[in-house]
Amino acid sequence: MGDSKKVIIDVKNLSSGYGDLSVLENVSFEVYESEIFLIAGPSGCGKTTLLKNMIGLLPPFKGDIFIHGKSIVTSDWDEKRKLMRNFGVLYQTGALFGSLSLMENVALPIEEFTDYSPKEIIEIVNNKLKLVNLDGFQNFLPSELSGGMRKRAGLARAMALDPKILFFDEPSSGLDPITAANLDTLILDIRKNLGTTMVIVSHELDSIFNISDRVIILDHEAKGIISEGKPYDLREHNRDPRVAEFLDRKGMSRKLK
Amino acid sequence: MSEKDPKLEKNALREALKVLHPPEIRSGVVHIGEFTAKFCHDFVSLLAFIGEVASALWFAIRHPSKIRWKETVYFMDVCGSDAVPIVLLICFLMGLILGFQGAVQMHKFGTDIFVADLVGLSIVKELGPLMVAMICTGRAGSSFAAELATMKVSEEIDAMVTMGFVPSRFLIVPKIIALFAVMPVLTIYGDIVGILGGMFVGKVQLDIPVIAYYNRSMIAILPQYFMEGILKSLVFAILIAGIGCFRGLQASNDTQGVGRATTSAVVSGIFLVALFDTMLTVPFSHLWR
Numbered sequence: 001m002g003d004s005k006k007v008i009i010d011v012k013n014l015s016s017g018y019g020d021l022s023v024l025e026n027v028s029f030e031v032y033e034s035e036i037f038l039i040a041g042p043s044g045c046g047k048t049t050l051l052k053n054m055i056g057l058l059p060p061f062k063g064d065i066f067i068h069g070k071s072i073v074t075s076d077w078d079e080k081r082k083l084m085r086n087f088g089v090l091y092q093t094g095a096l097f098g099s100l101s102l103m104e105n106v107a108l109p110i111e112e113f114t115d116y117s118p119k120e121i122i123e124i125v126n127n128k129l130k131l132v133n134l135d136g137f138q139n140f141l142p143s144e145l146s147g148g149m150r151k152r153a154g155l156a157r158a159m160a161l162d163p164k165i166l167f168f169d170e171p172s173s174g175l176d177p178i179t180a181a182n183l184d185t186l187i188l189d190i191r192k193n194l195g196t197t198m199v200i201v202s203h204e205l206d207s208i209f210n211i212s213d214r215v216i217i218l219d220h221e222a223k224g225i226i227s228e229g230k231p232y233d234l235r236e237h238n239r240d241p242r243v244a245e246f247l248d249r250k251g252m253s254r255k256l257k
Numbered sequence: 258m259s260e261k262d263p264k265l266e267k268n269a270l271r272e273a274l275k276v277l278h279p280p281e282i283r284s285g286v287v288h289i290g291e292f293t294a295k296f297c298h299d300f301v302s303l304l305a306f307i308g309e310v311a312s313a314l315w316f317a318i319r320h321p322s323k324i325r326w327k328e329t330v331y332f333m334d335v336c337g338s339d340a341v342p343i344v345l346l347i348c349f350l351m352g353l354i355l356g357f358q359g360a361v362q363m364h365k366f367g368t369d370i371f372v373a374d375l376v377g378l379s380i381v382k383e384l385g386p387l388m389v390a391m392i393c394t395g396r397a398g399s400s401f402a403a404e405l406a407t408m409k410v411s412e413e414i415d416a417m418v419t420m421g422f423v424p425s426r427f428l429i430v431p432k433i434i435a436l437f438a439v440m441p442v443l444t445i446y447g448d449i450v451g452i453l454g455g456m457f458v459g460k461v462q463l464d465i466p467v468i469a470y471y472n473r474s475m476i477a478i479l480p481q482y483f484m485e486g487i488l489k490s491l492v493f494a495i496l497i498a499g500i501g502c503f504r505g506l507q508a509s510n511d512t513q514g515v516g517r518a519t520t521s522a523v524v525s526g527i528f529l530v531a532l533f534d535t536m537l538t539v540p541f542s543h544l545w546r
Contacts, residue, residue, distance in 0.1 A: 055419050056418075056419065057415055057418060057419065081421040081422075081423070082421070084418070084419050084420065084421045085420075085421040087419075089415075089416065089419045091412040091415065091416055092412065093411055093412060095411060095412040095413050095415065095416035096413075097408075097413055097416075097417075098407075098408075098411070098413070108420075109420050109421070109422075112421075112422065113421065154416075157420075
């Protein structure tokens with residue numbers, strides 16, 4: 001099935017960790033165009049490490065990561081920065097710059113990397129904020145917003161330069177179920193309208209089943225991928241007890257029903 | 258493993274106790290080794306930081322339009338104009354203290370008028386820039402460290418990197434330029450009120466006419482002495498802003514890290530200011546006798 005689709009991100013034999021601690025060993029996978037790709041697994045399995053490797057914040061021990069065919073591991077910093085402008089990242093807490101208003105936060109990358117006039121920039125920013133339902137909050141500081149709004153604002157900023165790829169670090173963590181569901185809808189809408197490729201790190205089962213096209217599940221002890229496929233297939237046809245345990249909340253979800 | 262192995266259990270207990278009460282007493286060798294390793298690690302990362310800041314500053318000099326002037330002006334306001342009252346107060350008191358201490362001794366020898374020399378030279382050459390540096394370490398250095406450390410904890414610096422920015426150009430250059438611009442000005446203010454403090458003592462305690470005190474000060478304080486103080490303040494500005502940013506970026510990713518970064522920014526700031534003050538004072542005192 002992979003042959004017909006265009007590979008956007010290619011992770012090859014990746015080993016990673018911190019100092020002497022090895023977290024991931026020999027991980028390989030591909031992400032295809034316009035796909036919502038989920039990296040799941042219990043806490044401490046290396047999801048965030050893998051994401052940090054992919055967005056170029058943490059150099060892996062071994063292996064390579066290609067984004068649009070260019071390596072983010074071996075490139076020098078000038079090339080890396082150019083590569084980074086092709087993707088947006090939504091951080092766990094939004095990571096908005098606290099001293100700037102929402103307008104300035106979203107405008108920052110546009111001002112810095114494009115030649116638009118100030119008037120055009122304001123228009124672009126207004127459109128982005130409208131897209132995430134934050135129109136009217138242009139002059140608010142991040143500290144004046146709720147957690148969910150901050151995440152949406154972070155998403156608007158991540159999309160400021162119309163990236164072809166978006167990375168999400170735990171998009172629904174710390175949000176109530178309704179806000180989280182709204183964010184999931186927003187993610188689906190963006191993909192439908194813009195065809196953006198998305199890589200999402202999450203342990204939220206709802207997100208896994210609602211939005212993802214394909215999931216990889218990482219495991220702490222295996223130091224790598226224990227399962228890969230469509231979320232429903234994984235639940236129905238998997239034989240690995242660790243995967244079943246994770247997707248089933250250790251059997252709790254059934255008891256609750 | 259249903260049967261409990263007593264040896265394993267004992268080990269597990271020991272491990273648990275280690276977590277609860279980490280062993281306090283370490284051998285001297287371990288202590289020295291850890292300190293050396295930390296010191297070397299600090300030194301290497303400081304070198305890397307100096308290199309990065311130098312390249313960012315060089316970039317700023319070549320592309321002045323790329324400097325974040327808005328932030329620069331903001332920091333000039335916060336570190337400069339907001340610090341004026343405390344600088345005026347401290348430096349005036351410094352002049353006053355020096356004047357009183359000097360007046361008692363000088364009066365014994367009938368050399369009252371030389372209080373002007375004592376106060377003027379001490380303030381202009383040494384205490385003016387030093388006091389301003391101490392105030393700026395406490396105000397600016399600590400706030401730079403806290404700001405960058407908080408940005409690091411809240412992933413703002415990571416966000417900046419993945420947006421394709423160079424954080425040092427954005428975060429460090431405006432702070433260094435701002436402090437570099439305001440510290441000499443603060444030093445000039447401090448010098449003036451310090452001399453006024455001495456003059457006050459001269460007038461009240463020793464009955465020296467204001468004009469006589471003024472004239473004596475003008476004779477004693479040569480332009481090069483004044484420039485020495487200003488030059489020192491410029492060096493201190495780079496040190497304070499640099500070490501504040503360095504400690505902030507070095508902070509560990511937790512809330513305690515912010516506090517530790519701030520403390521260590523102030524401590525290393527004071528240390529570096531004292532060290533460079535010594536290193537600058539020796540050649541200057543040989544240059545202009």
